[in-house]
Amino acid sequence: MTTALAARPRTSPLDRSVAMRLAATEYDRVAALLAGLAPHDWDRPTSCPGWDVRAMATHVLGMAEMSASMRESLRQARAAQARDGVFIDELTALQVDERAGMTPAxxxxRFAEVAPKAAKARRRMPSFVRARRMPGTQHVNGRDETWTLGFLSDVIMTRDPWMHRTDLALATGAAVELTAEHDGVLVDDVVREWFDRVGRVVSLRLTGPAGGVWGEGEPEVELDAVEFCRALAGRGAAPLGTEVPF
Known part of the structure; x- marks a missing residue:
C-alpha cells in the first residue's frame, strides 16, 4: 500500500439506500433475537472474552443509543476518552458498565424502543457530515488507517450488531435468520473489502444462505459465509491472514 493510499480515508462503497435498508433490517433482527432469549440464556458466555450474553446485549444497546442521538454519541465518546485505555475498548466497557443494573426484560x-430511532438518525446524517474524517486512526492488520464518518455509520455500525447477532446465537443455540437479500449483501460488501485489503482477487466460495462465489485464481478458499466473516473479525484464523473490521 502506498503512502497516498494509506492516507486516504476509507469510505462506504454501499449505495446509501442499501446501507440504510441493511441497518434497519439488522436492528429488527437483533431485536427479535433478544426478545426470544430464555431467562437462562443471559448468563451464558460468549466468544468475546469477559462478556456473557447480557454484557454483549448491553454493548449492542449502548451502540444503538449512541447512533440514535448526537448528544448521547458525544457523551459516550467524551466519557470513553476520559478513561486510560484504547478508545474502542473503553467505549464498549463504558456501555456495559453503565447498563449493568438493567434486567434482561x-x-x-429499551433496544426495541431505541433501534428505530438509531436507524432514523443514521438515515438523516447529511452527506457533508458523512464525508468528514473520524478523529484519530483505526489499527487494522498492523496499520493505522483513517475512516470517514460515513464508513462508520453506513458500514461498521451495521456490521457490529450483525456480528454480535451471530455471537449471541452461537452462545445460546438460537437460530440465526439469514437471507440472501440482507445477509448476502452484507457478506458481499465484506468480501469486496477483503479483496481490497488482500490486494488481489482469489477464488472464494462461501456456503449457506448468505454465501456465493467470487473471483478466480489461487488460492481457492471455501468456507461457510458466517464463519468466513467471523474469522475476518478475529473469531478464528483469517484467510490469508487478512482481517476486516466489524
Whole structure:
C-alpha cells in the first residue's frame, strides 16, 4: 500500500439506500433475537472474552443509543476518552458498565424502543457530515488507517450488531435468520473489502444462505459465509491472514 493510499480515508462503497435498508433490517433482527432469549440464556458466555450474553446485549444497546442521538454519541465518546485505555475498548466497557443494573426484560424493551430511532438518525446524517474524517486512526492488520464518518455509520455500525447477532446465537443455540437479500449483501460488501485489503482477487466460495462465489485464481478458499466473516473479525484464523473490521 502506498503512502497516498494509506492516507486516504476509507469510505462506504454501499449505495446509501442499501446501507440504510441493511441497518434497519439488522436492528429488527437483533431485536427479535433478544426478545426470544430464555431467562437462562443471559448468563451464558460468549466468544468475546469477559462478556456473557447480557454484557454483549448491553454493548449492542449502548451502540444503538449512541447512533440514535448526537448528544448521547458525544457523551459516550467524551466519557470513553476520559478513561486510560484504547478508545474502542473503553467505549464498549463504558456501555456495559453503565447498563449493568438493567434486567434482561429492560434491555429487550429499551433496544426495541431505541433501534428505530438509531436507524432514523443514521438515515438523516447529511452527506457533508458523512464525508468528514473520524478523529484519530483505526489499527487494522498492523496499520493505522483513517475512516470517514460515513464508513462508520453506513458500514461498521451495521456490521457490529450483525456480528454480535451471530455471537449471541452461537452462545445460546438460537437460530440465526439469514437471507440472501440482507445477509448476502452484507457478506458481499465484506468480501469486496477483503479483496481490497488482500490486494488481489482469489477464488472464494462461501456456503449457506448468505454465501456465493467470487473471483478466480489461487488460492481457492471455501468456507461457510458466517464463519468466513467471523474469522475476518478475529473469531478464528483469517484467510490469508487478512482481517476486516466489524
Amino acid at each position: 429492560a434491555i429487550v424493551a
